Amino acid sequence: MRKILLAGNWKMHGSKAMVSALLEGLLAAPRRETPDMVVFPPFPYLAQAQSLLAGSPIAWGAQTLSPEAQGAHTGEVSASMLLDLGCRYVLVGHSERRTLYGENDADVAARYAAALAAGLEPILCVGETLQEREEERTEAVVERQLEAVLDRCGVEGFERGAVAYEPVWAIGTGRTATPDQAQAVHAFIRGKVAYRNDIIAGQLRILYGGSVNGSNAADLFAREDIDGGLVGGASLKAEDFLAIRDAVT
Ligand code: 13P
Numbered sequence: 558m559r560k561i562l563l564a565g566n567w568k569m570h571g572s573k574a575m576v577s578a579l580l581e582g583l584l585a586a587p588r589r590e591t592p593d594m595v596v597f598p599p600f601p602y603l604a605q606a607q608s609l610l611a612g613s614p615i616a617w618g619a620q621t622l623s624p625e626a627q628g629a630h631t632g633e634v635s636a637s638m639l640l641d642l643g644c645r646y647v648l649v650g651h652s653e654r655r656t657l658y659g660e661n662d663a664d665v666a667a668r669y670a671a672a673l674a675a676g677l678e679p680i681l682c683v684g685e686t687l688q689e690r691e692e693e694r695t696e697a698v699v700e701r702q703l704e705a706v707l708d709r710c711g712v713e714g715f716e717r718g719a720v721a722y723e724p725v726w727a728i729g730t731g732r733t734a735t736p737d738q739a740q741a742v743h744a745f746i747r748g749k750v751a752y753r754n755d756i757i758a759g760q761l762r763i764l765y766g767g768s769v770n771g772s773n774a775a776d777l778f779a780r781e782d783i784d785g786g787l788v789g790g791a792s793l794k795a796e797d798f799l800a801i802r803d804a805v806t
Pocket residue numbers: 566651723727728729730731766767768769787788789790791
């Protein structure tokens with residue numbers, strides 16, 4: 558059985574005060590039954606997350622990483638630095654990295670490989686734009702994004718990692734994919750991995766992202782191939798993130 562993973566991508570939001578309030582809020586509301594939870598603060602707050610969350614059931618991770626191990630790469634952050642800060646997960650290829658910062662499929666695959674090599678659990682983000690959906694290219698786009706990583710890392714690359722399907726048109730728009738729309742793409746992704754290895758595909762967590770909140774999470778996560786969520790806006794307040802957790806436990 559795949560356990561639900563609830564991931565909060567804070568994007569470029571936060572301050573020391575906000576990080577304390579948010580994480581203390583999450584820690585103050587324990588539950589016996591809980592999905593796996595992880596937060597993705599901006600880099601400068603990872604040390605604070607580490608000191609507040611160490612020993613708790615909530616993991617933390619980074620929003621991206623450099624494909625390089627070390628060296629003259631001003632402004633970049635390596636996988637080993639993330640490990641040093643106790644990160645377990647790292648997001649790779651978020652659509653904002655792809656569209657705003659020009660990361661192409663090869664760049665994303667290199668980052669995924671660097672994360673794996675260091676022992677991190679990368680979460681590969683894939684998803685189509687509205688235009689691509691309207692042109693009925695959703696599967697082709699998602700397949701291309703997925704295959705870039707499969708080709709570089711092999712299907713074994715998904716033994717430890719995860720995938721997040723985030724339709725770009727549903728990110729930050731309040732417009733969520735319907736459970737049927739999301740399930741169809743999730744099943745497609747799992748099928749592509751299963752074509753290479755059934756067992757790895759059966760264990761792979763595929764998260765949905767795009768305007769997930771406490772009201773729509775239960776219906777989405779109830780679907781067969783939806784194994785949790787990658788949450789943006791609704792992960793920035795403890796009560797909103799906990800509402801999602803509580804809706805699915
Ligand atoms: P929203 O939940 O704000 O739509 O953001 C989704 C997202 O991009 C998470 O990575």
